[in-house]
Amino acid sequence: MIRAVIYKSATGSCERYARVMSRMLAIPAYPADRCPLPKGIEVVYVGWIMAGRVSGLDKALKNYKVCGVVQVGMSPPGAAMGETCRKNHSLASDIPVFTLQGGFDMSKLSAPLRLIMKKINRGIVARLEAKDALSDAEKATLEMARNGKGEPATWDGVLEVVDWAVALTEPPKVIKWREP
Numbered sequence: 001m002i003r004a005v006i007y008k009s010a011t012g013s014c015e016r017y018a019r020v021m022s023r024m025l026a027i028p029a030y031p032a033d034r035c036p037l038p039k040g041i042e043v044v045y046v047g048w049i050m051a052g053r054v055s056g057l058d059k060a061l062k063n064y065k066v067c068g069v070v071q072v073g074m075s076p077p078g079a080a081m082g083e084t085c086r087k088n089h090s091l092a093s094d095i096p097v098f099t100l101q102g103g104f105d106m107s108k109l110s111a112p113l114r115l116i117m118k119k120i121n122r123g124i125v126a127r128l129e130a131k132d133a134l135s136d137a138e139k140a141t142l143e144m145a146r147n148g149k150g151e152p153a154t155w156d157g158v159l160e161v162v163d164w165a166v167a168l169t170e171p172p173k174v175i176k177w178r179e180p
């Protein structure tokens with residue numbers, strides 16, 4: 001049974017997804033560095049992608065029983081990204097990986113990360129501008145890279161994660177109201 005959502009978020013997207021999951025599944029969500037739960041507890045982990053790796057995931061895998069991973073990046077989500085995550089973090093084949101598009105906000109990054117992203121964003125803009133037709137997610141990525149700030153094409157991808165997780169969480173206890 002999944003007991004909680006644990007997340008790591010630099011600019012808010014993972015936190016937003018974790019909070020939606022928490023509300024819809026009626027389980028708590030905690031930032032990874034302030035999680036009061038005992039080690040070994042069953043969780044879903046939500047983390048942002050940094051150069052192809054999911055931030056904080058290795059530590060979460062050591063501390064908790066991670067039942068599913070939600071990786072959040074500014075790129076358009078694609079099946080290959082799930083495989084990269086699985087390979088880079090040596091994930092067991094029975095742990096599902098969900099890839100969601102998150103937002104991007106240069107102004108919330110530290111100076112060294114801003115520097116890295118300025119260069120990477122230039123490459124993204126050049127690559128996407130050279131394409132004939134862009135999907136909505138690609139358009140969102142292009143906006144983020146061009147402007148240094150932006151939202152994903154949709155925040156609704158998280159509903160797929162909720163659909164998967166709902167069978168693995170205890171139904172909330174409802175106290176039935178009766179006529180006195």
Ligand SMILES: Cc1cc2nc3c(=O)[nH]c(=O)nc-3n(C[C@H](O)[C@H](O)[C@H](O)COP(=O)(O)O)c2cc1C
Binds near residue numbers: 009014104117
């Ligand atoms: C240094 C750095 C590296 C990043 N590398 C990737 C990447 O490899 N792939 C990707 O899709 N997004 C990448 N991103 C974008 C973030 O994963 C994306 O903005 C995400 O939504 C951030 O989540 P947060 O708002 O919860 O911090 C990178 C961002 C930074 C700052």
